Amino acid sequence: MQLTESIAKQIVKRSMKIIKHSVNVINEHGIIIGSGDPSRISRRHEGAVLAINENRIVEIDGATAKQLRGVKPGINLPIIFQHKVIGVVGISGDPAEVRNYGELVKMTAELIIEQSALTTQFQWNKRHREELVLQLIQGSQLNEAQLESIAERLDLDLSQPRIAAIVKVDSFNGEHLSLEHLQKLVELLEYPERDNLVAIASVSMNEVVVLKPITLSDGGWSRKEEEKRIQQLMQRIASEGKFTIRIALGSYFPTLQGLSKSFKTAKATIESSSSKGNVLFYQDNILPVIFHGLKQDTWRYEQLCQPLTRLKKNDSKGTLLKTLTVFFKQNCDIAQTCKALYIHRNTLRYRFDKIQLETGLDINKIDEKTRLYLAVINQ
Template sequence: MEFLTHELAQEIVERTMKILNRNINVMNAEGIIIGSGDRERINQIHDGAVLVLKKAESVEIDESKASELKGSKPGINLPIRFNNQIVGVVGITGEPEQIRNYAELVKMAAELVLEQSFLLERVQWKQRLQSEIVNQLISDEHINEVWIKERAGFLGIDLQQPRAAMVLKHSGKQETTNQQLISAIQFELGKQDLTGVTFNDEIVILKAGSQFERKAFLNRLVKAIKEKTIVGCGSLAETIKETKTSFQQAQRVLMLGQKLEPDADFYLYEDYRLEVTLSKLAQTEQAGNAFSFYDRLLEQDKKGELAHTLDFYIKEGGELNKIAESLFIHRNTLRYRLDKITELTGKDPRNIKNLMELYIAKILNDLR
């Protein structure tokens, strides 16, 4: 496996030369210069590096030795080790006596950049594999459970655990990339949680476990992200095949929640089960005809007082004292408004069946 690429070698050179006012060369495992402050030397054989690779130790080259070695100048060349093997050579140009104190620092910097690059590549590989698994679990296509369990096994993920699907969406101006957003929430995720980006550029979390407190988790999640982000959460999927349903619920409740409660940070399917069901009815022509009585209310309610009162009546469960206090009105005023709603719609909010019809009509209107 090739650990040192031309791009990585040049990155080592540029990072190191910012600190030291000396030319730096990086050679691969064949002793070829693949990164240098002197671009004309790239792709040349460096005999000093070849010597380092043969001896497996540092080599100092003074003026006299440099004249005997091809592609070499006075300096110190040191082996770059990774995973207990020599993968290349880093050289610092200059008289050995003058640069000896810097040589080990240059070697350390080169190995650190290499290790960081390897770790980053590993993290990116894991994230790509997670995204692949997530997209398979939520897709409409047939799931190959053997294949997907094998892939999950590489990551130490047990797909038999129940999971709730969550969909994250930027609200407002998007300045953070999906990868930055995923990085921001990593510390809130468990070892068995899966994250991925769908083909439609949606960020999905498959949160493992049935015992976690969802609202507390979602609160922590949105706080971990600097930019305004909203989340839709589906119900718990007990099996692999139910994961797609949980994801679809998360999508729907996220879309509906933004219309019904635009100031909320997250939406749970369990809290909007009725609204999600009604959203399908809202797309039909029959819905408009069946609940046209609500249109009469909106036509006459120019200031929006009656609709606002109905909202509070529903939220407070018909408790008149609480409703009056919340609206800062007298109970008699509240009764007058309820009578007016009844007069305009033919539906009395104080009757449970009528109230249900009013609420359904309101939801359908909001969703149109």
């Protein structure tokens, strides 16, 4: 840890709120870098050099001060950090008057330095945690041993099975989203779920990626458990952060290399899903994810949607398209479709006949039914 001008100013400011005497902070080279008397800054303090070299308190009276350069009467105490002298704090005045303040000012200085060191370490850890997350989701060139070594230095457990989740932020309390807002969201995602690995994941600065711990069993990972945790998270974010967000959870893939695949499935889910829900699971959106981007392949998209286009032309009220959509949402269950639409089975059969007539596709044939389904989910 090195004394900086910023830390020195804090020490001087806080100490001089306690005592009326001028306080000086001297670095390890004996140069004054903070002082209640600005004219003394950048001067070499020979009394402080003695305190540093001999690691002892140096008192200077009026007579001694005349024999040394850059020195006034006062008391100089070594600043200790991790058992090492890193500088000196001095109090100007008659040693007999300021002696009683010495230990108090020294303690103040060392507490400020310790706090600064902890903050610096926290920021270093946070930055490197984010860099590790980005390495994992982007498919790092580092091997697993190297990634685990980095994680160990950050006190992280990469052996814990995880899935990727993407949190997309639409707004914060109705305001335009800023970097400060996004950092607040990161804090909400990190605590109290301390095992979450979190990083800002998009250039547009509106997406945060979370590598969430999961519990594996013989049947895979528990979606029900994750749904419960996600709902708790949504409630906390809504109450504490006032964010408007959507969350997409990817699939699970074993090994550290699998985290990049999990991220890709979560990313594709949030980009491709037309669902109005604010919590999305890849498992519920596999086909839309797989066919995402089809619209950019113009001729294929036109071929896929051609039957639906013909249907829409002769379905002015949208009754047939709605029937088809509900039928697929009910997993092609005729009874449930009739119940959802409040119609009789005969009415449904009649509408299916009309759909076949307009589209040229038979809903009772698996390949033609599949084509209709893909057209509906990609419209």
